[in-house]
Amino acid sequence: MKLITSHESTDFDALASCVGLQKLFPDSVIGVSGGFSPNVHQYLAIHGDRFRTQRCQDLDLSQVDLLIVTDVRRRSRLTHVEPVFERAARNPRSVRILVWDHHPSTADDVHADEEHVQPVGSVTTLIVEELRARGAEIDREEATLFSLGIHEDTGSLAYARSSSRDATALAWLMGQGAQLGLLQRFLRPRLDAVERDLLVRLLGAVHDLPRFGASIGIAPLETAEVPPSLADVSAEAFRLLPHDALFCAYRLPNGKTHVIGRAQASAVPVGAILQELGGGGHAGAGSAVVRDAPLDQVVGLLHAVVERRCRRPQVVRELMSSPVRTVTPEMPLSELAHSLEEWGHTGAPVIRDGKLVGMISRRDVERAQREGRGSLAVSSCMAHQVRTVGPDAPLPEALDQMQAYNIGRLPVLDGARIIGILSREDVLGYLYEESPC
Numbered sequence: 001m002k003l004i005t006s007h008e009s010t011d012f013d014a015l016a017s018c019v020g021l022q023k024l025f026p027d028s029v030i031g032v033s034g035g036f037s038p039n040v041h042q043y044l045a046i047h048g049d050r051f052r053t054q055r056c057q058d059l060d061l062s063q064v065d066l067l068i069v070t071d072v073r074r075r076s077r078l079t080h081v082e083p084v085f086e087r088a089a090r091n092p093r094s095v096r097i098l099v100w101d102h103h104p105s106t107a108d109d110v111h112a113d114e115e116h117v118q119p120v121g122s123v124t125t126l127i128v129e130e131l132r133a134r135g136a137e138i139d140r141e142e143a144t145l146f147s148l149g150i151h152e153d154t155g156s157l158a159y160a161r162s163s164s165r166d167a168t169a170l171a172w173l174m175g176q177g178a179q180l181g182l183l184q185r186f187l188r189p190r191l192d193a194v195e196r197d198l199l200v201r202l203l204g205a206v207h208d209l210p211r212f213g214a215s216i217g218i219a220p221l222e223t224a225e226v227p228p229s230l231a232d233v234s235a236e237a238f239r240l241l242p243h244d245a246l247f248c249a250y251r252l253p254n255g256k257t258h259v260i261g262r263a264q265a266s267a268v269p270v271g272a273i274l275q276e277l278g279g280g281g282h283a284g285a286g287s288a289v290v291r292d293a294p295l296d297q298v299v300g301l302l303h304a305v306v307e308r309r310c311r312r313p314q315v316v317r318e319l320m321s322s323p324v325r326t327v328t329p330e331m332p333l334s335e336l337a338h339s340l341e342e343w344g345h346t347g348a349p350v351i352r353d354g355k356l357v358g359m360i361s362r363r364d365v366e367r368a369q370r371e372g373r374g375s376l377a378v379s380s381c382m383a384h385q386v387r388t389v390g391p392d393a394p395l396p397e398a399l400d401q402m403q404a405y406n407i408g409r410l411p412v413l414d415g416a417r418i419i420g421i422l423s424r425e426d427v428l429g430y431l432y433e434e435s436p437c
């Protein structure tokens, strides 16, 4: 028997990659561990006859001579086919094991005869590429399912781990008849009453960790009721909250705390962090279950691991422009316009007796000239209310400030002294080179 399987609580990437592999390996069987993620469960309620799966516990695993594992390769997440691994260890010739995956490797990985592992956003992408290369024909139901797999794991190509290969695969699937109207129906979880209640409480429980390379929130919650999907609640919270990374810690009545992490920023390696709590995942998403520990202890542990694992943020001093060209309040606007032109600047800080007293921009000068006030001095149209930043402030914090108050040039003050300026140009260079969040 040729058996294709994936991880427990089968999600769309797992199911789609199983179905794709079944096309590559005709006469194979898709065996699941039993649990589906809620949206896959709803999908199969309608598509269950079209895409058939069987429970591994109902199969005679001693008959498996080819095992194909997809979207996972950690043995601890494949306990439903453990007898096959044991047999392979005893008698390697009795079964071939193939792995298709896109997760980082761990010490717990199964030993495979053949590995197809690439760091793409969704493992379905790898299988779609293979189908396409072999000239396989796919119908619109298959094209739609493969699209669901790629959309789910890449956040519709918006997660940082998405690759151009995922986009190329999606484009091809659209050409093969993928029904885009059906994507939202199955991708967005439909939260039930318990989940909605939990989501509201979760939003109230979130607190910010000190700044790292990204903004990180932790939401600890005790819950008496266990909803169908903690992952869906966490995903919705992450969508709503402004954090670059979010860790939700749910303590259930059985004493176990489920920690679910999501991140947009590569500065927060969620999988590696949760691996230290006994779980795992990849850069953008992961989970862990901690037994027999009070919630505040789990939060403390999480805090310590984040502290150790997260990249320190760059600070303003490293990126600011200095020395700063400044002007005086008495300078005539016409002279200022000339100087800005010469410096190639769009504005300048205004200094009196060594102290910052205002900011003036090229736009202010142009407006004054239009309104016939061009002969006045800088003090007549400078902004007196000036937002500033300290040299050791984390860059993401300065970025938030520029974004929230629409500031193009942020003066950097060391005490009362201006020592630099952070411009739009400086932060653009940072955002696009580092792509931190």
Ligand SMILES: [Mn+2]
Binding pocket: 013, 014, 071, 102, 121, 122, 123, 153
């Ligand atoms: Mn996946």
